[in-house]
Amino acid sequence: MTVVRLLVIVSFIILIVACGFKLRGDHRLPAGYDVLHVEAMQNHAPLQRALVQRLDIYNIKLVERRDNANLASSILISLAxxxxxxxxxxxxxxGQVAEYELILGVPYTVRFGANDVMDAYFEVVRDYQDDPDQVLAKSKELELVLSEMRREAADRIIRRLASQSSAVY
Structure with missing residues (x-):
C-alpha cells in the first residue's frame, strides 16, 4: 500500500512539473540576464515607483543606469x-454618481539585451463607490485604491518578466 501511495505522489509531482507549474512567489529574471533597468517617460511616475518597490521586495537586482557594458545581459523596462x-x-x-469602474491601462515595453523588444499592455480594473457627502474620505480612499492598482500592475509586470525563460515575451 505504501509503494502505491509513493508511486502516486511521485507521478503527481512529475505531472505538475511537466506542465510548467511553478509557485507564484518565484520571481527571477530570465536565464542569461543579470540586471534590470526601469525607465519611465514621466519622471518619478507612480507606477515606476511601485515597480521599483516591488522589485526590491522580490530581491531582483536593479541598476540605476543602463550602460553599454551590461547592455547584452540586461533587461530594460520602459513604462509609457x-x-x-x-x-x-x-x-x-x-442623479449623482454612486459607483465607478476604475480602469488603469498599463502600456510598457521590454527590451531583452541589445535588440529584442516586446510591447505589452494590460488593464487593472476596480469598482469604486463614491459618496458625495464624504468627499475628503472618498478622495483618500481613491488614492489608496489607485496605489493598490499600481502595486498589482507592478506585480503583473514582474510575473510576466519572471515567466520568460527566453527572449520570447
Missing part, C-alpha cells in the same frame, strides 16, 4: 504613461 479611465456604473436617485 498610464491611462486611468472611469466608467459610470450606477447613479443615486438625485
Amino acid at each position: 504613461p498610464e491611462k486611468l479611465e472611469r466608467r459610470l456604473l450606477s447613479v443615486f436617485s438625485t
Whole structure:
C-alpha cells in the first residue's frame, strides 16, 4: 500500500512539473540576464515607483543606469504613461454618481539585451463607490485604491518578466 501511495505522489509531482507549474512567489529574471533597468517617460511616475518597490521586495537586482557594458545581459523596462479611465456604473436617485469602474491601462515595453523588444499592455480594473457627502474620505480612499492598482500592475509586470525563460515575451 505504501509503494502505491509513493508511486502516486511521485507521478503527481512529475505531472505538475511537466506542465510548467511553478509557485507564484518565484520571481527571477530570465536565464542569461543579470540586471534590470526601469525607465519611465514621466519622471518619478507612480507606477515606476511601485515597480521599483516591488522589485526590491522580490530581491531582483536593479541598476540605476543602463550602460553599454551590461547592455547584452540586461533587461530594460520602459513604462509609457498610464491611462486611468472611469466608467459610470450606477447613479443615486438625485442623479449623482454612486459607483465607478476604475480602469488603469498599463502600456510598457521590454527590451531583452541589445535588440529584442516586446510591447505589452494590460488593464487593472476596480469598482469604486463614491459618496458625495464624504468627499475628503472618498478622495483618500481613491488614492489608496489607485496605489493598490499600481502595486498589482507592478506585480503583473514582474510575473510576466519572471515567466520568460527566453527572449520570447
